[in-house]
Amino acid sequence: MSLMIKEAEEAAQKIEALVMGQGPLYRKLGARLRELAPTVVGTLARGSSDHAVSYASYLIPQCTGRVVASLPPSLTTVLSTKFYLKGQVVLTVSQSGSSPDILASMKAARDAGAFCIGISNENDSPLAKNCDVFLGMNAGKELGLAATKTVLCTQVALAMWTAEWAEDSKLLQGLKELPAALCRAFQIGLKAPAGFLKGAQNVYVISRALGMTAAYEMALKIKETCGLHAEAFSSAEVRHGPKEIVNSNYRVIAIALPGSGREDVLKAAQELAEQGAKVLVISPEMPSGKLAMPLLTLPNIDEARLYPILALQAFYPWISAEALGLGRDPDRPRVLTQKVVHTI
16 A cells, blocks of 8 residues: 555545544634635645645635735745735645745735744744744644645645634535545445556646645646646536547546535536547536546535535545556655655
């Protein structure tokens, strides 16, 4: 069993501890945000952390009506931008909590008057020490080059403080039930047949809305573990040009989630299949009608906003097996050698 699979399997237990043990901290933060009443939430992150944060870019507006905007670190480190962020919130996420460009950007945001929330897997990191409120990922040591449990724990942390901010009891209840569903999703991914990516040259990962947050991460993991070109597209955007180049050399992973444009994703998947692509559907139920495609079945849950987290948990063990089937080691990529990349 790969290190990637072992660490993904730990996620459910880590998330249960996070949800059950950190409630008071998140409730206090939720109350502080209601008092502050920001209109904008800025985000700072790179790599898998940025994909995890993209979950907030859909979830926070859906739950609170606030706008979420990415603040590329280059705005600070390259362009020396002067921000005006008094009374606004900036969310900073870094697994190591020590990337120079992320730290410099967070400092610029704080100097501009932002209330800064930090999320890291290192509780004594510079990020943890220099933000206004720190939320630990609670993932434990992660050794695998391809991040898994840190991504899932980050998404759960984002869902927790969004739910507390919005006083969303349904989402909070769903989070309590999530660890058991994650265990089921992991087993589904572990037992899924491999071989879908054999012979592929290019991969599209398509979804809509909240499902896009899983699509971005899946495309990155396909590159890291399988050495294949992969891109994530909204099922709306893929029709604006990218579908032109799809042929039998393509594989398409369609993340069709309830509450996140499921029917449109399935329709786009069918269109791409008719162009010759082989399609895998990730969904809690079999598509109806003429869409006869392999399915990675997700456990059914009551809270649809948590399906992207389940989709990733099922995907991680599956993509590890795909990499092994392609003759690659998911724990030892060809040129990636650093677990933590200190960007500037």
